[in-house]
Amino acid sequence: MSTDDIRTDAPLVHAQTVVFDEPLALELGGELPEVRCCFETWGTLNADASNAILVCHAISGDSHAARHDPEDLPGWWDGLIGPGLPIDTDRFFVVCPNVLGGCRGSTGPGDVPAGASQPYGADFPRITIGDMVEAQRRLAEHLGIRKWRAIVGGSLGGHQALQWVSRYPDAAQTCVAIATSPRLTSQALGFDVIARNAIQTDPHFADGQYYGRDKRPDTGLAIARMLGHITYLSVAAMEAKFDPDRHDPRRIASQMASQFEQRFSVGSYLAHQGQKFTTRFDANSYVTLSLAMDLFDLGGTRLKLMETFDECTCDFLLVGFSSDWLFPPSQSREIVNALTALDKRVTYAEITTDAGHDAFLIDRDMATYGPLVRERLSMPSDSPESTPVHLTLAEESILDLIEPGNSVLDLGCGQGELLAAIAIRDGRASGRLMGVEVAQENILATAVRGIDVIDYDLNAGLPAFIDDQFDVVVLNATLQAVENVVELLDEMLRVGKRAIISFPNFAYRRLRDDYVVRGRSPRAPGEFDYAWHNTPNRRFPTIADVHDLLHDMGVTIDREIYWDMIDSKNVAIEGDPNLNADTAVLEIHR
Amino acid sequence: MSTDDIRTDAPLVHAQTVVFDEPLALELGGELPEVRCCFETWGTLNADASNAILVCHAISGDSHAARHDPEDLPGWWDGLIGPGLPIDTDRFFVVCPNVLGGCRGSTGPGDVPAGASQPYGADFPRITIGDMVEAQRRLAEHLGIRKWRAIVGGSLGGHQALQWVSRYPDAAQTCVAIATSPRLTSQALGFDVIARNAIQTDPHFADGQYYGRDKRPDTGLAIARMLGHITYLSVAAMEAKFDPDRHDPRRIASQMASQFEQRFSVGSYLAHQGQKFTTRFDANSYVTLSLAMDLFDLGGTRLKLMETFDECTCDFLLVGFSSDWLFPPSQSREIVNALTALDKRVTYAEITTDAGHDAFLIDRDMATYGPLVRERLSMPSDSPESTPVHLTLAEESILDLIEPGNSVLDLGCGQGELLAAIAIRDGRASGRLMGVEVAQENILATAVRGIDVIDYDLNAGLPAFIDDQFDVVVLNATLQAVENVVELLDEMLRVGKRAIISFPNFAYRRLRDDYVVRGRSPRAPGEFDYAWHNTPNRRFPTIADVHDLLHDMGVTIDREIYWDMIDSKNVAIEGDPNLNADTAVLEIHR
Structure with missing residues (x-):
């Protein structure tokens, strides 16, 4: 399943519709005299209405997020929503409404306003993501849901989820925002402008009053959709999809006589996708929704984003995709950096994939x-x-050096074992615990332990964090793999009131012998067990080296623990640790 | 100067026009009964016509590549062409023709064919880059040029340059192809298809017969141009250009009442650029030229590209730009990899810039x-x-180990000193000399010595080169900075009949003392003069280590030279080099 195949033109046999008579005042002025909301639900709302999850769809989606039964038509998030799936319909009551301004059952430009003789068309008022949220709030009230267990969405759906919790800080326990951004890049905005230009200059657009006419702005809408499709795919995904038969386009089963070029396989695909879209989507809705996305702006600076999310009480999950150039992972990071600085609970993973923006649906x-x-x-x-x-x-x-209740940031947290051990030891008295990792499998392993972790390259410093944010910042068995040692130590001592570092000691007796007796690069069990030519380590400090550096940096060593794990089998070393210890643990502050 | 500002709507006061009566048979069938070529020249053709340089323009360019005098209107490559500039008009006779199929003086869709009553319009035959080259060949003949000193072009101009030398292997002494590719990515192709769809579905396109009518397909052409503009800029460049006043578009001086959206600053810019383009460019030409680009295909595999360039006798310069996503640097590399495998003279640099595809004009x-x-x-x-x-x-x-006339590949060649020394020593008897580097300043420094060098990360192996391509492959003072040591040594011994490696010996007496006496990471003058925490080195081999590894790899050491440069001041070491030498030079083969 990818955006290619999302089929939302089928009858919405499981959809319900509710009409709210109260006028909806719109963020940019004007009002809608009533709001109709078309939605689908899965699972059962529990007695205290605490198990409801709101799922928000992307620009061309609708309420049919998942199959309701095996015979049902496919939904666009069938891999995520269902019995036993991550959004478990055996456990949760899942609600997916068609978005305000859409064309699949909820109030939109194709509606005829009360007392009027023709649909809104281009006179449909400019709406925002905030207005979409207001419509969804009415639905929540109607369903008896005072607080969502979670609000979940990708792309435009992610915008809705973020807008919900920034406007209503207590509205949800969890916010899951996938392949999304605090606002569009100028590049993405430019593509949207071109798409709207194509629709609105189509002579059959007729100022949006094409309903009931012979001709609709299908050409402009198809061109808009073609453009969208390219931006949803990565350059690598397009190469794989279209290059093998570049000059010899496949015949697409449903292929109709087309006014569009079908010379290249990519052209034939775009023609097909563009034309198919016109049979199921309304041009005015496309203009309305894309403009709402373009106007969406939670903030262009970290300070502004910190203001946006300041009062949120929910925890967050953000997911970006490496090859997504429409909503690049750097934009998810902007949000993550603001949330971490606010000390919100947040996990962020950047998934490595060639699928581009589409990945959230694949x-x-x-x-x-x-x-x-x-x-x-x-x-x-x-x-x-x-x-x-x-x-x-x-x-x-390290665990012994951390007092119960301490807040801890673990840099290069691996699979999150140390943080999990703190959580187990301190139980409900745990302070804030957070990991930073760069390896996808470690991020996933840490996160599924229930530990917050963000995807981050330590060599870029710790810009996500503010001064004195944590009681303790840990760098465990990672110093030797860091490129910018001094910068990272400075950052640790800025972000933490204290820091704890552990590292292998390359002046350990046995390693010195390797040089002197064997004339070879040192090698020993554990952290030292790599050949010179393929070790992942790039720094080979001795305890004396690190002491020298910390002294030069004006850093105070508060506690020192030394171990000989190799030769003496886990013995604490008191005398001449630089010779006798293979591992050092230092607690430091500045 | 960037593509924004290229102004080609001005009268071409320095242009000349020549008409060739002989019909031109076209690559895809059909013919043009005559070919008119509009061109400009700078400088003077010398007596033996050996100083002529052909400059080829990009899709929206024309013959006015540069000012002819200080009062002249700007050209699109004023920074490159002129007296004392890289394409030195005091020295060279520079020719820039408007491309076949264009709309600035050369034969194109706006022409009325002999005996017809209306212009070609959409009936202008499908032309290829090869056909453009054929038209330019007639011009060369007309000017008395049998061989170009160089053919130079960027983007579509680069396609022309590459097509010239692949079709006529002796046509030029040098081929300079900038920001170009062997063929378009499927993504770039997709954007072109959408642009043509926008033009051809514009109701005023009228099957291309809009000449002389009230209305022309300006809407479609403007939309095509808007799309082009986004692809010419990088995401970072767009952010810098449009984000500061995203919601508050500048008023553009020439801003006219527009049918296009001007709500965001990027929208206002695109509307302006799109409309401006319609006043100076012909929609049928845009369709013709973009289709020629899309059909251009020198090969999708290295083998095919090697066939394409097999007989070329010219040397090559290729330049890519880091943020160019329309013609990504990886596409220039595809060409470079084929040329290096063919043992052609080629230099390739990837310039780090935020300017995107536009960089070639900036x-x-x-x-x-x-x-x-x-x-x-x-x-x-x-x-x-x-x-x-x-x-x-x-x-x-190392120089002493290389026999006169040997072909040499120097990996991590720095500023090219070793290769330059070989060139000086061997003079005209030099073998093929080539460097590989990753640092832009080193690539530039090596290239301006006249040494071929390609931009390449050694950690990716040596896929550009074929088996036994060089007599000697050198890795000088670089082993200690390589991540994949074994893979690189394997690759060196595949590509070279012999290899020579030099490296610092980390078991040198004085360094051992650092560990044993001082208990600190070793440090000494020269290659060893780095602190443990910021050394660019990531491998710390001893001579014994390297011997062990080579033995394990089944590699034979033919000659060994050891130096003590530090303590004994440049003395060759005979006894126990692993203790007494700070530097090793090994000649090896497999």
Whole structure:
């Protein structure tokens, strides 16, 4: 399933419709005299209405997010929503409304306003993502839902989820925003402008009053859709899809005589997708929804984004996709950086994929990020204890140095074992615990333990965090793999009141012997067990080296713990650790 | 100057026109009964017609590549063409023709065919880049030019340059292809298809017979141009250009009442650029030229590209731009990889810039790549001797190991000193000399010595080269910075009949003392003079380590040279080099 195949032209046999008579005042002025909302639900609302999840669709989606039964037509998020799936309909009551301004059952430009003789057309008022949220609030009230267990959406759906919690900080327990952004890039905005220009200059657009006429602005709408399709795919995905038969286009089954060029396989595909779209979507709705996206702006600076999310009480999951150039991962990071600076609970993963923006709808990528969604929706009973935790001796030393209730940032947190051990030890008295990692499998492993973790390259410093944000910042067995050592230590001591670093000591007796006796690069069990030519380490500090550097940096060492794990089998070292210890743990502050 | 500002609507006061009566048979069938060519020239053709340079323009360019005098209107490559500039009009006779199928003086769809009553319009035959080259050949013959000193072009102009030399292998001494590709990506092709769809479905397109009518397909052409503009800019460039006043569009001086949306600053810009384009460009020409680009296909595999360029006798310069996503640098590399495998003379630089595809027209980027063009066009008298060469002792050892006339590939060639020293020593008897580098300033420094160099990350192996291509492959003082040591050594021994490696010995006596006596990471003058926490080195081999590894890899060491440059001041070491030498030079083969 990808955006190619989303079929929303089928009858919405499971949809319900509700009409709210109260006029809706719009953010940019004007009002809608009434609001009709078409929606579908899955699962059962529980007695205290605490298990409701709002799912928000993207620009060309609709309320049919998932199959209701095996015979049902496919939905656009079948891999995510259903019995036993990450958004588990055995457990949750899932609600997906067609968006305000759409053309699949909810109030939109194709409606005839009360007392009028023709539909709104281009006179449909300019709406915002905020107005969409207001319409959804009425639906929530109607369904008896005071607080959403979660609001979940991708792309424009992600915009809605973010708008909900920024406007109503207590509206949800969890906000899941996938392949989305605080606002569009200028590039994406430019593409939208061109798409609207194509629609609105189509002579059959007729100022939006084409309803009931012979001709509709199908040409402009098809061109808009073609443009959208290119932006949903990555350059690599397009190469794989169209290059093998570039000059010899496949015949597409439903292929009709077309006014559009079908010379190249990509042309034939675009013609097909463009024309198909005109049979199921309304041009005025496309203009309305794309403009709402373009006007969406939670903030262009971190400060502005921090104001936007300041009062939110929910936790967050953000997911970006490496090859998404329409909503690039850097835009998800902007939101993440604001949320971390606000000390909100947030997990962020950047999924490596060639699928581009479309990835949020693609089964394979859904299988990767689905477990993150599942974890964010898990109950408190699904606690970190469920996954076994094994600490190294150095990690146990670090654990001992962390007082109960301390807030802890673990840089290069691996699979989150240390943070999970703190969570288990401190239980409900735990301080804020957060990991930073760069390897996708580690991020996923940490997140599914229920530990917040963000995808981040330590070599870029710690711009996501503010001064003195954590009681303790940990860098465990990672110093030797860092490129910018001094910069990172500075950043740790800026972000943490204290820092704890552990590292292998390359002046350990046995390693010195390798040089002197064997004349070879040192090698020993554990962290030292790599050949010179393929070690992932790039720094080979001794304890004396690190002492020298910390002294030069004006950093105070508060506590020092040294271990000989190799030769003496886990013995604490008191005398001449630079010779006798293979591992150092230092607690430092500035 | 960028594509925004190219103004080609001015009268072509310096243009000449020549008409060739002989019919031109077209590559895809059909013919043009005559070919008119509009062109401009700069400088003077010398007596043996050996100083002529053909400059080929991009899709919306024309013959006015540069000012003819200070009062003249700006040209689109003023930073590159002129007295004393890289394409030096004091030295060269420069010719820039308007392309076949264009609308600025050469034969195109706006012409009325002999005996007809209306212009070709959409009946203008489908032409190819090859047909453009054929028209230019007639011009060359007309001007008395049997062989071009160089053919130079960017984007579509680069396609023409590449087509010239692949079809006529002896047509030029040098081919300079900038921001170009062997064929379009499927993504770029998709954008072109949409642009043509916008033009051809404009009701005023009238099957291309809009000439002389009240209305022309200006809407479709403007939309095509808007789309083009986005693809010429990078996402970062657009952010910088449009974000500061995103919601508050500047008033553009020439702004006219527009049918296009001008709500956002990017929209106002696109509306302006789109409309401006309709006043100076013909829609049928746009369709004709973009289709010729889309049909252009020198090969989708290296083997096919090797067939394409197999017989070329020219040397090549290719330049890509890091943020160009329309003609991404990876596409220039495809050509480079084929040329290197064919052992053609080629230099390739990827210029780091935010300017996107437009970079080839932007003064700042022109100032960066201009010297590469200047060097490729230099005379044999501008020899490497002109730049002083200083060799290290290890480099002198390597030089001694290379026999006169050997072909040499130097990996991580730095500023090209070793290769320049070989060129000076061997003079006309030099074998093929080539460098590989990743640092832009080193690539530029090597290239301006007249040494071929390609921009390449050694960690990706040496896929550009074929088995046994060079007599000697050198890795000088670079082993310690390589991530994939074994893979690279394997690749060197595949590509070279022999390899020579030099590296610092981290078991050198004084370094061992650092560990044993001082308990600190070793440090010494030269290659060892880095602190543990910020060294660019990531491997710390000893001579014994390298011997062990080569033995394990089944590699034979033919010659070994060891130096103590630090303590004994440049003394060759005979006994126990692993202890006494700070530098090793090994000649190896498999």
